[in-house]
Amino acid sequence: IAKGAGMIAPDMATMLAFFFTDARIKSKTLGRALSEAVDGTFNSIMVDNDMSTNDTVLAFANGLSGGAEIKAGRGAAGFTGLLRDVALKLAQMIVKDGEGATRFVEIDIRGAASQKEARLAARTIASSMLVKTAFFGGDPNWGRIMAALGRAGIRMNPARVDIFFGAVPVVRQGLDAGNERRAAAVMKKKEVKVRVELHMGRGVHKLWTTDLSHNYVKINSSYRT
């Protein structure tokens, strides 16, 4: 169960998620599985960049399944994978439910110099108001993505960067790939995937976010907590 992006208010518990399982698993093992499951899911979503100070993810296990105990280490890999699948689904549902969201956007960074830089690149793109308003307008404005990468504080060489909107290459080695019309068609869809290939190393990170719409401003400027 998860609730999320419609109540990002400071005096309320905001993003809340609860997992319930009848698996037989010790608290510590469950905790570790949960940490692994949230890393690329609940910790990889952004709606308005305002991290709440009250976010909570909890997992409960009552052991009533009757199955064998799930042991720590390799034995927990299958369970952790399933927990991760559910976490990913819930986390993405929170983004789709984001305030004023009209598009669901995946930012997929590949080839960064490190994992940390891949995450930083994804977060910088996803938190850019210029990028998010371009998504709202259905505008294949790759220049704003390049600019976000340029100020992200990561190692990069613009001449090596490839960018794809869906399957359409829009930037090849830092230059316009000449697919404006096809890219515009991709950007008008409800779900958009943006892939950036930095060609600097092996760092990868996926993150899910929304556009920035008139409705976001309306909701957050006119309601009084």
Next chain:
Amino acid sequence: IAKGAGMIAPDMATMLAFFFTDARIKSKTLGRALSEAVDGTFNSIMVDNDMSTNDTVLAFANGLSGGAEIKAGRGAAGFTGLLRDVALKLAQMIVKDGEGATRFVEIDIRGAASQKEARLAARTIASSMLVKTAFFGGDPNWGRIMAALGRAGIRMNPARVDIFFGAVPVVRQGLDAGNERRAAAVMKKKEVKVRVELHMGRGVHKLWTTDLSHNYVKINSSYRT
């Protein structure tokens, strides 16, 4: 001369500022004066958080004033102060000219544990979309400011925090000061000052920013670069 916040597009030179003086001053001394002058001015403004990769501030001196040469060190203090005054005025004009801006907001952080944390606190508040939409709505929503402080990664104790909108105390030691109506009147003005007293140390930072309006979204979602 400065131009700014209406052309934050990735393939254009964006924030540009030029200083011209007939003072007699060596290039190195002028460069140092300029660095000092931009620190609390051009480097303390935010409109939409999207730092351009093309911002430029240049100073030119032709020495035609006929006055004595302005020497490095203490001798340059007066000149640097004047340069700073002009820089502050220009920087604030850029913010007032910000895309879609309806309000000019000063964020004044005092009593942070360090200068660095004061700056971080100011930047976190000024880049919060929740805070900026509240400014647009003229909403004295101090909870959003507290939440931004809470996630800023600074040392703080909520029970010590005081917040003022203009001269009106809205938070006293972390709690509502009961001045809702007076605070709302302040927030409806074109220029709003927000002062945060953290009571943790001597770190101070001032920053100038705008609200986040419908027009910002309109401008940036509908124009095509």
